[in-house]
Amino acid sequence: MKIRVSLFLAASLLISVLFVLKHKDLPLVQDQSLDKSYTLSKMNLYPPSLYRLANIIENRPESRTYFRLEKNFTDLFSAKKYVDNYVSLAIFATCLYFLVKIFLLQPKEALVIISPSLIALSLYPTDRLWILYQVLPTIFYSLWFFHFSKNTN
């Protein structure tokens, strides 16, 4: 149990440090002044009686933050982010194969290990391809160790 917790913490810390230090390409909430006119143009399309609803959906910071978080999270699941030639396709396919296999073997542990990565990437999204290859070996190693320690126990 102690080994599992420390490995999980090590993996999460490593991933979190990586992202906090490196990945501020696209901040969580964009500069308001850049898209204010676009927001206004959308609000003008609503019927006048629904101005309050327009304000809640289009203008409130909570809504905008939610939409950005949602976009950042779903953007993680695009294969095109990780593949731009045959070599990266082969690496990506291999990683995906092992990821699926690990999830099928130990879904709960795999989910716990990968969650910090997903949360961090949703908060601080990036287009840096190499990040994935730094994240995945940590995950595979952790899970391999879990699997190994489970079998020896």
Next chain:
Amino acid sequence: MVFSFFKKHKLILIFTLIVAIFYSYKLSDIPSSLYADETTVGYNAYSILKTGKDEYGVELPLLFRLFGAYTPPLFVYTLLGSISIFGLNAFSLRIVSVLSTLGLILVIYFLSKSLKLFTNSSPWLVTLVFATAPWVFFNARIGYEVTLGYFLFYLGVLLLWQDFKASKLSFFGLFFLSLSTYTAHTERYLVPLFFVFFLSVSWKKLFRKDERSSTLKKIFLVALTQVPHFYLLFTPSFWVKNQSFASGSLSSGFWDFINQLLVYYSPQTYYGTPVPDINLQHFIPEISLFYSWQILPFLVGLFYILKMKTSPDKKLLLFLLLASPIPGAFSGHFVSVQRVLPIIVPVVIVVALGLGQILRQVPKQFTKLSYVFLGLITFVSLILLWRSYFVLLPGQRAVWWNYGAKEIAQFIKENPNEKIVIDNTRDQALYSPIIFYLQQDPQEFQKQFTEIKARYYQNPAFSSTVNIGSAITRSINWETDPLNTSYLISDPLGISDDQAKEHFLKKIKEIKDQTGKVHYQIFKTDPQSKQQSNAKAKEKL
């Protein structure tokens, strides 16, 4: 028997009727105008109705050339019925898609019932996820052949799969699959793939001694329905939608194909924004194809399917998930979500499976609360769908829906004997909505296409220079048009203020949408002043 069917399934039928109201609400008004791809099928159906020939003068074509797409003919022939009842208008084009989607709701309900992947309540979950999906809602309300295509495909799959479980081969299942290949390009490639898959799982049952001759007879009869395709197989018109390998080298074509498959297999394409399709006319603004929160039950559902014991039902679902994008990846150099519509069904089944599994994990004391929470998320999602479709789409995407063509047609109608040049430099298909709204006499219109008619199935080059009575669609010729025509019509990029001044053009009308954006401008020429100016310029030289 019919009455007992209605009595047994009254709930799903009532649900379908309720959904019908939402699908047909403001059907003619949103999207705000008809796109060229809608008007071209509509006008060709109108032309068939009036003259028995398409817009190029070809009698009852096996493929409709349209703008060079050589669309399979069934959707156009289906429109003959709705146009003869409702006339040539937006409603008659789009109602066929509404009815196809309502049919799909029933097909999906019965298909998920027949798949042994669910508990009793889950077919309802599948139906709800399907009926409320933005992508489904959007395609239910446009006059494209793709909706009818995937309805017929899944009707065939349902009938075939139900009878396969009873160790029989469904003739009507095969028939509807064959029919779907005459509706849209996607099904033309998907049906053979499905047929190979189906044979691989069913050959032992269907080719056993007592069933063999019946199976072969049915296959032979349905193969006869493919005779028109065998006739067209060796013409260029049959192969227009495999552009990935048609142009350029084999290696670049293969990489194109792989690239597109990667996009179509990525959950981001279906749950993220913006949708990775360059044609903004293919989807609704500011909302994904399915609701973004459904990515979580989708991943959960995928996990449970992979964990499940192998069964024919699991194989069917995985096949539909993996094979549906293949025709789309073959067909062009860019992603077009319209070409992969069949993937909607396996995706909603996976989402419903995931939702069911998530709800099953909830402790018993929180079950009611979890359903309330699900209801709340669905309600908020429907608000966002309303916002994107009924509020943002008409305002933001008007230019992508050929806004202004109706007003141009009205102007031509009011000035029937005037020479009008309509600049189509940035929209080569502009003539199509204009002749649709004018209800241009097909017999007169066909006369200008004798060369194309002669080589119809050889895919002759498309020409956007089209005569519409005394009007013509082409680029503006600045040397002659200010002298020889009465009016010039163009988008704001076509005629600048300086050009208007130089050529003595007077702006008499602007065609604007609800946001005030100008789509087209109509200018009156002044040939006398232009001639005098030309004469003065010659004298100076």
